[in-house]
Amino acid sequence: MKAEQLATRSPRADAVRNRDRLVRAARTVLAARGGEASMEEIARAAGVGVGTLYRHFPRRIDLVEAVYREDVDALVLLADTVADDLEPWPSLVAWLHGFVRYAQAKRNFLNELHEAFEKTPDLALSSREKIFGAAGKVLVRAQKNGSARPDLCAADLMQLVSGMCMARNITLEQNQRLLLLVLDGIKAQP
């Protein structure tokens, strides 16, 4: 390869294969053992050395984000869908219900995000930003409509809702009950 050729060549086949194996293995292991899962364990499950794992995903959170990427994208998509199909306030309600149901199932993910953010506060986490963006979309729309109180931002909203979902043994019922309460709080006062 000439020195002046700056365009990176496409990644090697084995690299692509191993990255994919790692994400799959991580998905399985994280689902089975939650936050307990160690990097060695995941690498072993993928049939790969730890060195390879760390080359592809320098920090634990990078791997976690790769695992849950599709789920996060689904939440973003949901925001678009409800915004297209519903009036502002009902779309906000629908999206939050979707979020809570998701968070209930993938509570581990929220915890990992929280932990990573705890350790490195100024770290840009793409999942976080995506979710905040989706929340902002439905929220702002409801605010412009006058159905949601104006003194509130997406960060506030997610603060509240993801915070309440992070508890270990919260049930879906309790979650939904609390969501109704939060929705009452979010609603613009007449």
Added chain:
Amino acid sequence: MKAEQLATRSPRADAVRNRDRLVRAARTVLAARGGEASMEEIARAAGVGVGTLYRHFPRRIDLVEAVYREDVDALVLLADTVADDLEPWPSLVAWLHGFVRYAQAKRNFLNELHEAFEKTPDLALSSREKIFGAAGKVLVRAQKNGSARPDLCAADLMQLVSGMCMARNITLEQNQRLLLLVLDGIKAQP
């Protein structure tokens, strides 16, 4: 000592002294370095070996609870005070404001509690129970009065409020703004 004397004799002077040193050191170190602080570090700051630390506080959370014990007691006391001095609803509002202000300052404590509970869900944490008890006291009173919605328990309430306080870079203003929102949600609907 006779064999049949089962009454434990009072703890040795050095044990008392070291326990006290450990709590003081832990308070300082935890305040300075937060959750990062290692057990070795705390033992060193107390001028004591790790063995001594672990004899007094078998689990990290035991030490943490000892450090924040007075603060937790203050929250419990606050619940009693507001219940004596104020009408049900205002007392709930006042206590929650107190809680949020405290949580803002001692966010690290909430995180440690959460982490311990995450690791060992069926673990009885006295601080947790004390705080829940205090919350229950003011909440039930407001419910009997008809000013707080009845379909809510202390666990729900703390879920919501402590969850929102746990975020790393939340400001006191944001906290208080969210609390107002939550209070709107808690209030009984007319």
Added chain:
DNA sequence: TAACTATACGGAGGCATCCTCCGGTTATGC
């Protein structure tokens, strides 16, 4: 006071995890 013993001390060390580093291997471009 002196001996005795329950109690406490402390840090070496076993175990686990994180993450890096680098010698060896392999796929890709020429």
Added chain:
DNA sequence: GCATAACCGGAGGATGCCTCCGTATAGTTA
């Protein structure tokens, strides 16, 4: 086919958790 950039893997350094046990000492008894 050859050169080499890209990649692989796992040994090993660093750190933290927690235990274990030989040593020291406070309190008790005579």
